[in-house]
Amino acid sequence: MTNKDRIIYVCSDAVGETAEAVARATMRQFSNETIQIRRYGHVESEDQIHSLMDQVQKTGGIMAYTLVQPELREKMKQEAIDRNIKAVDVMGPLMQAYVDTYNSEPKQLPGLRHELDEDYFRRIEAIEFAVKYDDGRDARGFLKAQVVLVGVSRTSKTPISIFLGHKGIKVANLPILPDVKPPQELYEAKNPFIIGLTMDLDNLLQIRKERLKAIGLPDDAKYASEDQVRKELEQSKKIMEELNCPIINVSNKSIEETAGIIMTYLDKRFEDQSK
Numbered sequence: 001m002t003n004k005d006r007i008i009y010v011c012s013d014a015v016g017e018t019a020e021a022v023a024r025a026t027m028r029q030f031s032n033e034t035i036q037i038r039r040y041g042h043v044e045s046e047d048q049i050h051s052l053m054d055q056v057q058k059t060g061g062i063m064a065y066t067l068v069q070p071e072l073r074e075k076m077k078q079e080a081i082d083r084n085i086k087a088v089d090v091m092g093p094l095m096q097a098y099v100d101t102y103n104s105e106p107k108q109l110p111g112l113r114h115e116l117d118e119d120y121f122r123r124i125e126a127i128e129f130a131v132k133y134d135d136g137r138d139a140r141g142f143l144k145a146q147v148v149l150v151g152v153s154r155t156s157k158t159p160i161s162i163f164l165g166h167k168g169i170k171v172a173n174l175p176i177l178p179d180v181k182p183p184q185e186l187y188e189a190k191n192p193f194i195i196g197l198t199m200d201l202d203n204l205l206q207i208r209k210e211r212l213k214a215i216g217l218p219d220d221a222k223y224a225s226e227d228q229v230r231k232e233l234e235q236s237k238k239i240m241e242e243l244n245c246p247i248i249n250v251s252n253k254s255i256e257e258t259a260g261i262i263m264t265y266l267d268k269r270f271e272d273q274s275k
Helices: 017-032 046-059 070-082 092-102 118-132 157-166 184-188 201-214 226-243 255-274
Strands: 007-012 035-041 062-066 087-089 148-149 169-174 193-198 246-248
Touching: 007 017, 007 046, 017 035, 017 062, 017 169, 046 062, 046 070, 062 070, 062 092, 062 226, 070 087, 118 157, 118 169, 157 169, 184 226, 193 226, 193 255, 201 226, 246 255
Parallel strands: 007 035, 007 062, 062 087, 148 169, 148 193, 193 246
Antiparallel strands: none
């Protein structure tokens, strides 16, 4: 099998986002290889599974599936055994572990992740909050946010804010600008967890130069000069020390990694407040 033939099939009785997310996370561990993902949602019958496994067998692919109906999971498992196909049940083992531990039965309804419930609307509200209070455009957001991110330009403040918004966390962010003092609201805010984002000098220089190229400007502009970037990083460090906030170095970190660290901080803070 060549790299071009490497296929992960994703199958679900809902839309398949969960299994695809797991597949893509796996793919990132094999960055030098070309892997296709083929997603099949709303699989609701054993005939559909049989037909799909015909395709997997022909291509020699891998199957990742999230099926909540026990008979469909069993059908998929048996087809995989009969055809000698590697198949991964993404949800089944954890569901069974929950049943065994807490003696509780699952609803066995596909697509519950996408129900328009209270959690869904909370996440939508948080995303809208991140957009409204992005880039320090309204300092009142610092008084309403759960998290405030501060950092110099190109330290991923906006994408991290949006990512956390998808988790239902209200985030505002503030760019630390050269020789500009942060608004007083940032120092007055009592509720939000303020977090500083920084980056190694060389990484930030490279990112800014690429940004200038992308918008058609010369990469030797002051915005991407070593003296300017060094000055901004020193200024941001001073402000973060004044705020007495945790600092995350986002150099070579993905958005998901940084967001994960922030959520760990939030969990710890909640535990401390609950004591």
